Amino acid sequence: MIQITDTISIEDDEIHERFVRASGPGGQHVNKTSTAVELRFDVRNSPSLPDAVKTRLASLAGSRLTQDGILVLFAQGARSQEMNRQDAKARLAELIRRATETPKPRRATKPTYGSKLRRLESKSLRSDIKSARARPRDEG
Secondary structure, three states, rough: EEEEOOOOOHHHHHHEEEOOOOOOOOOHHHHOOOOEEEEEEOOOOOOOOOOHHHHHHHHHHHHEEOOOEEEEEEEEEOOHHHHHHHHHHHHHHHHHHHHHHHOOOOOOOOOHHHHHHHHHHHHHHHHHHHHHHHHOOOOO
């Protein structure tokens, strides 16, 4: 079981791990051992997560979320299978922990009177500069 917060924990049977060969250098070792970990977690059908957390997690996951609602994490940084496994689980826990934080609601504000005046003043100065570039007109 992975403990995310005091109230949220994920059972081991909700996480599916698949071990594959890691890419990159490593000589014969990398060619014969499957050290990379592909961790899959079904976000939409998870009984452990509240709906609000599922929604935020889906937006945080981005391209790591399949169309079926499965979060796919790939870990291949370490040379040992167990370290890659722990890394993938830690990344999953951190992602879910970030999804549990409710964003602070935005409060609409209005520009101050002074900032409106400064904006209009800068616009008129810019207008004067641009109109000075124009060709003089023939008056007559």
